[in-house]
Amino acid sequence: MDVGGLVKRVLNGDRRAVARAISLVEDAAPELREIVSGLAEHTGRARIVGLTGAPGVGKSTSTSALVKALRERGDSVAVLAVDPSSPFTGGALLGDRVRMQEHATDPGVYIRSMATRGHLGGLSWAAPHALRILAAAGFGTVLVETVGVGQAEVDIAAHADTTVVLSAPGMGDGVQAGKAGVLEVADVFAVNKADREGARAAVRDLRQMVAQVDRDPGEWKPPVVSMTAAEGEGVDDLIARLDEHVEHLRASGGLHARRRERARREIEGIAMEELTRRLADVRGHAALDKLADEVAAGADPYAAADTVLAALES
Amino acid sequence: MDVGGLVKRVLNGDRRAVARAISLVEDAAPELREIVSGLAEHTGRARIVGLTGAPGVGKSTSTSALVKALRERGDSVAVLAVDPSSPFTGGALLGDRVRMQEHATDPGVYIRSMATRGHLGGLSWAAPHALRILAAAGFGTVLVETVGVGQAEVDIAAHADTTVVLSAPGMGDGVQAGKAGVLEVADVFAVNKADREGARAAVRDLRQMVAQVDRDPGEWKPPVVSMTAAEGEGVDDLIARLDEHVEHLRASGGLHARRRERARREIEGIAMEELTRRLADVRGHAALDKLADEVAAGADPYAAADTVLAALES
Numbered sequence: 273m274d275v276g277g278l279v280k281r282v283l284n285g286d287r288r289a290v291a292r293a294i295s296l297v298e299d300a301a302p303e304l305r306e307i308v309s310g311l312a313e314h315t316g317r318a319r320i321v322g323l324t325g326a327p328g329v330g331k332s333t334s335t336s337a338l339v340k341a342l343r344e345r346g347d348s349v350a351v352l353a354v355d356p357s358s359p360f361t362g363g364a365l366l367g368d369r370v371r372m373q374e375h376a377t378d379p380g381v382y383i384r385s386m387a388t389r390g391h392l393g394g395l396s397w398a399a400p401h402a403l404r405i406l407a408a409a410g411f412g413t414v415l416v417e418t419v420g421v422g423q424a425e426v427d428i429a430a431h432a433d434t435t436v437v438l439s440a441p442g443m444g445d446g447v448q449a450g451k452a453g454v455l456e457v458a459d460v461f462a463v464n465k466a467d468r469e470g471a472r473a474a475v476r477d478l479r480q481m482v483a484q485v486d487r488d489p490g491e492w493k494p495p496v497v498s499m500t501a502a503e504g505e506g507v508d509d510l511i512a513r514l515d516e517h518v519e520h521l522r523a524s525g526g527l528h529a530r531r532r533e534r535a536r537r538e539i540e541g542i543a544m545e546e547l548t549r550r551l552a553d554v555r556g557h558a559a560l561d562k563l564a565d566e567v568a569a570g571a572d573p574y575a576a577a578d579t580v581l582a583a584l585e586s
Numbered sequence: 587m588d589v590g591g592l593v594k595r596v597l598n599g600d601r602r603a604v605a606r607a608i609s610l611v612e613d614a615a616p617e618l619r620e621i622v623s624g625l626a627e628h629t630g631r632a633r634i635v636g637l638t639g640a641p642g643v644g645k646s647t648s649t650s651a652l653v654k655a656l657r658e659r660g661d662s663v664a665v666l667a668v669d670p671s672s673p674f675t676g677g678a679l680l681g682d683r684v685r686m687q688e689h690a691t692d693p694g695v696y697i698r699s700m701a702t703r704g705h706l707g708g709l710s711w712a713a714p715h716a717l718r719i720l721a722a723a724g725f726g727t728v729l730v731e732t733v734g735v736g737q738a739e740v741d742i743a744a745h746a747d748t749t750v751v752l753s754a755p756g757m758g759d760g761v762q763a764g765k766a767g768v769l770e771v772a773d774v775f776a777v778n779k780a781d782r783e784g785a786r787a788a789v790r791d792l793r794q795m796v797a798q799v800d801r802d803p804g805e806w807k808p809p810v811v812s813m814t815a816a817e818g819e820g821v822d823d824l825i826a827r828l829d830e831h832v833e834h835l836r837a838s839g840g841l842h843a844r845r846r847e848r849a850r851r852e853i854e855g856i857a858m859e860e861l862t863r864r865l866a867d868v869r870g871h872a873a874l875d876k877l878a879d880e881v882a883a884g885a886d887p888y889a890a891a892d893t894v895l896a897a898l899e900s
Contacts, residue, residue, distance in 0.1 A: 305888045308886070308888060309888055309889070315884070316883075316884060528882065531882040532878045532879055535877075535878040535882040535890075538881065538887045539878060539890045539894060542887055544861075544865065546891065547861050551854060551858065560850060560853070561846070564849040565846055567852065567853060568630075568842065568845040568849040570628075570630060571626060573849065573853055574619045575623070576849075577853050577854075577856035577857045580853060580857045
């Protein structure tokens with residue numbers, strides 16, 4: 273593979289090159305090192321917005337509405353739909369992508385699902401790589417969409433400048449949001465399907481929850497936006513809040529802190545991936561078979577692990 | 587903590603000691619090494635049955651029905667409900683446990699949820715440890731119940747002697763089962779809610795899918811059982827299939843192969859956990875902050891990861 277050529281084409285915004293590079297991330301390809309190194313100095317420009325929420329709240333519709341509104345003001349937008357957990361949701365994501373057909377012919381929009389299963393380094397490693405590629409290709413905004421509200425989705429917030437937590441009336445999301453994790457990661461709450469019964473109560477509950485958190489003076493207080501993405505209502509309000517949040521981060525130094533944290537996770541993810549690779553090399557050895565036999569027969573698994581670790585270091 | 591005393595109490599089947607030991611697994615406590623080493627030679631006796639399936643198929647009801655049927659033939663049963671992915675489903679699992687109240691006063695039944703989030707070594711490390719503890723406490727059968735049909739749930743099959751994949755009519759599970767992973771891990775399929783419309787079609791679809799897989803002569807062909815767990819119907823049939831599968835594994839040498847694979851994953855999981863701990867030590871260093879700052883400013887993350895790995899080895 274002509275890696276140098278691929279890097280150049282990504283920097284020129286060539287979609288096929290972008291698609292190829294993200295596939296290499298999915299495959300944990302050895303060429304990634306050279307690609308990421310080549311793109312590194314060109315990847316700080318994009319604004320990264322994370323979007324998360326339980327199934328059924330209208331994530332895909334909201335993403336599509338956000339893309340439309342951002343395009344109307346001249347921004348270019350990439351959507352990265354990260355599927356961190358399951359080999360079984362690929363089809364659903366594909367369905368989401370079909371619904372995004374309205375942007376299919378717009379060169380200022382790029383939409384891509386990415387599976388990250390199978391990497392122990394996981395999201396911490398793959399997501400920043402993909403974000404680098406999309407930023408280097410020149411997109412002004414990258415929307416990272418994740419499915420559900422699990423740990424992996426909380427983790428994605430670490431990669432975004434601004435994280436939007438979506439909910440909808442009657443989904444019990446007030447309760448979910450109150451649980452550990454979501455309140456801490458949300459920079460903006462959006463209650464979708466605002467035309468439905470219970471929407472006002474959902475907004476009120478979230479606002480109350482936000483109000484109960486102790487904050488330092490000048491600290492960001494997550495706004496709660498009400499919208500009906502399918503009708504495009506409230507979307508401009510959401511975008512205004514996103515802009516305010518980035519301004520707040522810039523003014524407070526928080527933007528640098530978040531990007532440093534993202535870099536830290538990426539470094540750790542690369543290191544873990546490398547360690548996993550070395551472990552896989554050891555795994556291939558007959559020695560590990562013998563250790564596993566002994567442990568299955570009643571030997572101490574910790575002593576066996578010590579033997580493996582010693583082999584890693586030699 | 588008196589670790590030696592805890593090990594003895596687990597071996598005597600003391601429930602409070604079992605609960606304490608599994609909490610130590612959740613916490614990745616340093617005492618685990620001594621506990622697992624102390625239990626290692628007493629942990630090969632239990633039969634491990636994995637139960638998985640999408641939300642809504644009746645996993646909890648099926649587990650309860652299986653426990654009842656196994657108790658009626660004099661087996662002692664532990665249920666380990668593993669929640670691998672999310673901080674948000676703990677409540678649901680708690681709800682499941684409430685439904686299991688009918689076994690609450692039976693000393694031959696032990697039910698426990700275990701969260702494994704936050705460990706990079708994850709399930710591969712925590713599940714075998716918990717299974718060791720339950721086996722050492724003398725339970726004849728351990729049912730490992732997982733939520734959903736994601737990658738983590740496919741992984742759990744690696745820890746079981748026999749894996750049951752549950753589905754229900756109208757859940758689209760035929761489609762899910764057909765996707766990568768589930769067909770390969772299922773030793774027995776059970777279609778629950780057999781009194782509902784579409785149950786026969788679901789059984790037929792699964793049987794067709796099973797029939798399409800190429801098998802060597804003498805290789806196990808997963809049976810498809812139809813049951814209504816809430817009424818106790820079909821549960822004895824399911825247990826008979828579980829027994830047949832274990833007999834098949836014993837006769838074919840597959841039981842040893844599975845237990846060796848489980849030991850291999852446990853060894854690797856312990857090794858990964860140790861590497862993660864070492865990485866966390868490095869993460870605490872000011873050096874990583876500086877590297878992250880440089881990477882956020884455009885430096886090469888791979889070169890930074892090399893620096894971290896070099897620090898791990900020194």
